[in-house]
Amino acid sequence: MSDALLQVDAISKSFGGLRAVTEFTLRLAPGDLQGLIGPNGAGKTTVFNLLTGVYTPTAGTISLAGRRLSGLRPHRIAQAGMARTFQNIRLFGDLSVLDNVRVACHLRVNRGVLSAILRSGGSIGEERAITERARSLLRIFNLLDREAEDARSLPYGDQRRLEIARAIATEPRVLLLDEPAAGMNPQEKIELRELIRKVRRDFGLTVLLIEHDMGVVMDCCEKITVLDHGVTIAHGTPERIQSDSKVIEAYLGAPASDLPPRAGGGR
């Protein structure tokens, strides 16, 4: 499949003797919305950290639109078009909501630091364009009326949404969402599903989603990859994943055949 936007070929990562991820392979075509699930400690976030350059893979390659990313520093990978959110929210707490998004516009800036110090006409223009873009993103995420507040003072659900807005501000092609629904109430989860679909459509994004909330994953994703102990144990449509015996075993800890029929059968 040469039309893949993000191509991950058999990446592995070991920390000393611990093999966190073993030969993880993934292909995302433009516009895909895929899920990555697995029990706690399966290596999902490690995969995200490998994709975004926080860790360098011990083996294997990652390429985005034909460009090799493995081994690059995280900021270069962001520049190449990969953005992410964090499982344990990492907003710039003491900065305002607006500034959080404006920071993420920085990597697309043309003018140098001297231009900023002289406050040249060009830098003022860029500054205004950044602010305009940041505000238009905040409007989409319903955060515009809180733009002056410190990010840390936002309610939890708003912080999650601000993280997504900030990631999109980097103008990514691939968006990695790490448990965006964690800590949200049922109503917020429903809104989040809509939001994910909407940003994917409006910004032409390709999305990879880590999520523990099966409702969100099964509803949103076209394909799902399941990790357990760093190994890919299943890959396919939500229906197939739900009835896959290995997946059930990984989550429930016993072979499907050993379980009473109701728990073993797909819902």
Added chain:
Amino acid sequence: MTLDQRRAAELAPSRAVAALRSAAPLAVGLGLALALHLGLDASDLPFHTKVLVDVGINVILAVSLTMVNGFTGQFSVGHAAFMAVGGYTAGALTYYSSLLLWDSGDQHGGFLGAGEWLFVGSCIVGGLVAAAAGYVVGLPSLRLRGDYLAIVTLGFGEIVRVILQQTGNVKFTADEVREAGFLDTATSLGGALGFTGVPTYSSIFWVYAFVAITLLVAHRLKFSTYGRAFLSIREDEIAAEAMGVRTTRYKVLAFVLAAGFAGIAGGMFAHQSGATLNPRELGFQKSFDVVTMVVLGGMGSISGAVAAAAILTILPELLRDLPHVWPAGVLVLALGLAFGGPKRARFALWTVGVTAAIEAIRFGARRLGVNLADYRLIFYALSLILMMILRPQGIFGVREAWEIGPIGRILARRARRAAP
């Protein structure tokens, strides 16, 4: 992919407006410096002038260190070392050039005369040399996270001090300099005794001209896309990097800028009247003084650093002859009650308590015939402790003076109305 450049060009002001907006603040700053200079000159207050020069130099130091410790959240404790590098470079340049050019190490020419331009040029060269030193120190150590920078900068400060203490005696005549050649002269910086004889050029005008430049650069940096990138490193380095911020590069950039301005401040210090450039005076004690100013002002607050530098420079002088504090107490009380937040009652109680205590001490000392000036360093320390209890986040916290309180609320409302 880059930012929508066409939109940016549409939003940019016209060339003339942009040029005016770029230059006007500096012109105003230089004008104010000149007015202050002429005003003090006319009123003949040598002691006040000396204290104000000290305040200006410390403002440059504190604001430049704010770029590192405040904006990017790194912890440098070697700022005085860059001050020393810049100060010795500038001092030696002015002094030895004066010897060669005018056959005398004394002041040459009047206000804005040839000697003053030599001094300004030397200070700029001193700043550049300090910035280069900052690059050499920062490049390897800023790749690391955490306390490593503190250790490296502390070590660098000691290295600079020891090297300066090993330098040879100052040369006194142009012939000596010619005979010795460049390298020998460049290492004749007075050793442990200090570099005496640097001509006095640091006038109110020049010090405050550089204060204006420092403030302008720091302010424009902070409120630009680069400043926000700096601040994001302080807030969360991993997230900043993931959002495409080149963290190592910007940490080094902030460090180099800060070192450069510290070097200029060192130049001003070297050319101060009655000052001896001494390795020990520019040791880690001085570095910690500057760190204290940054912390007291609030991490990342430029106005906070200015206020803290002014307070910490003037306070020890004020304590020589403690004036009545109740008028200031009443003023603070009134402001606090009028504009204070929900904790205003507690604030008022503290203000009344502290004011009463100081007045009581003053009264008691007068009655008992105790000279309070002897104990001023104790009061200095006590006031720092009090400050840390009352306002641990610093004077203005992470904000600027105009971003908090009633002015901040008005500005925020205006910004919201301007938003589309």
